Amino acid sequence: MRTQVIVVGAGPTGLMLAHELVLAGVSTLVLERLTEPNPQSRAGSLQPRTAEVLDLRGLLAPLVDGVPLTGLIGGHFAALPVPLDCTPWQTRYPAPVPVSQGRLEQFLEQRVIAGGGEVRRGTEVVAVSQTEHGVQVDTAAGDTLHADYLVACDGAHSTVRKHLGMAFPGQAATVRSVVADIVLTDRPVGTSEGGRHFSEMVRGANGYWTVLHPLGEGVYRFIFGSLTEPNPPRDQPVTEAETRAALHAVYGPEIDLTEIRAASRFSDASRQLTDYRTGRVFFAGDAAHIHLPVGGQGVNLGVQDAMNLGWKLAAQLTGRAPAGLLDTYQSERHPVAAGVLANTRAQGVLLNPGGAADVAALRELMTGLLRLPEVNRHLSGMVSGLDIRYDLGGVEDELVGRRMPDLDLVAAGGADRVAALSHAGRGLLLRFDEGSPATVEGWADRVDQVEVKAVEQRGAVLVRPDGHVCWAGAGESGLRAALSRWFGAPTER
Known part of the structure; x- marks a missing residue:
């Protein structure tokens, strides 16, 4: 095949x-x-x-x-x-x-x-x-x-x-921990089905640290590690005994383990x-x-x-x-x-x-x-990951290399968003100025051009299929070079 x-x-x-x-x-x-x-x-x-x-x-x-x-x-x-x-x-x-x-x-x-x-x-x-x-x-x-x-x-x-x-x-693992989907006999005090910040789920006591997060229908995601016991090998099965020990150490013996539905070990290897x-x-x-x-x-x-x-x-x-x-x-x-x-x-x-x-x-x-x-x-x-800016080499415009914000636009076809114009996975040239000379002529088979009627910005922006800006300008200087660099040679008439 x-x-x-x-x-x-x-x-x-x-x-x-x-x-x-x-x-x-x-x-x-x-x-x-x-x-x-x-x-x-x-x-x-x-x-x-x-x-x-x-x-x-x-x-x-x-x-x-x-x-x-x-x-x-x-x-x-x-x-x-x-x-x-x-x-x-x-x-x-x-x-x-x-x-x-x-x-x-x-x-x-x-x-x-x-x-x-x-x-x-x-x-x-x-x-x-x-x-x-x-x-x-x-x-x-x-x-x-x-x-x-x-x-x-x-x-x-x-x-x-x-x-x-x-x-x-890189760095080998120094500690190993367990993550398990478990069923409990009762709901521990302080754990609700409603949303809570992650920091509220972290607890430690009696030589253990834990995170207990409700998944719904009586199932909890239980993450734990021991501060005193040696780290088991990665492929060693997670046992009820070690899970119950961590649970009782932090939440008390009145909350017991009914079932481990799935469990695995993870580490801090980098x-x-x-x-x-x-x-x-x-x-x-x-x-x-x-x-x-x-x-x-x-x-x-x-x-x-x-x-x-x-x-x-x-x-x-x-x-x-x-x-x-x-x-x-x-x-x-x-x-x-x-x-x-x-x-x-x-x-x-x-x-x-x-x-x-x-x-x-x-x-x-x-x-x-x-x-x-x-x-x-x-x-x-x-x-x-919102702060990512790719180094596209010698481009000074602050927007170039960054993700294009999902702006609300008024385009020729009506109100829209940048994301909605990107569903086909093609390049995108947004022209914010009707008088802009920027055009995708020669690349229209792989780059869409959209006229934006009402937005505070001026000029034009070229966006790659992954949503990152690769050119921005008020004229057309550098646009053809950017189109060639990211989308290949233009199609001859």
């Missing part, structure tokens, strides 16, 4: 990438080792930038399915008791959106299949090899698959990374590939970088990896990619992940319950700083 792209891994990163590829008409096959979706609860909400990215493709509204997005509780930095407020970042989603990772994966898989892609579950990759012209994948079932490119989105313990002998440098590409194989999501899962940044990071790579890989396969376009995936996304690894290590220090008085003093200091609007804005942009 041959396809244009094989994506290994059907998590949020792999499925978002597959969605972008099939949207662009690229034949795509997703391989997933598991026969069924992971039943364990994982990320419980989407960071604001993830919500924006999904909105760019018209995916957010059907995903939330009428759930109100007002009055939501802000995110957190190191579980400090001050909600992060993303309102200053000019976003429609100033707080995390309550959509679980499982729901996101299910929805994206349906969209990939509806778009003509294939998701093949129960398929284990046992060998990966490549030539100058393509990639070969061998499966445990004895199938041999061929593709022009392969993207490894198969998680922290990526089999593709191991088959290719890729080093995964690693990142030096290169996100080797030949015709790319890496994205946890296959490219891992970090302490704090602040809900993992899904955000992976989905944006997919959004950045998807349109570029599609352009390469359709023959429209300018020279060096695929190289910008590494130059743009590697620094972003490095920043996330740094901030999660910092949060790990602040969260360390073994630090006793010193950590408590540091947390008190940071809590005071977080109440300052400037500090809160800085950290909210960092954790949410």
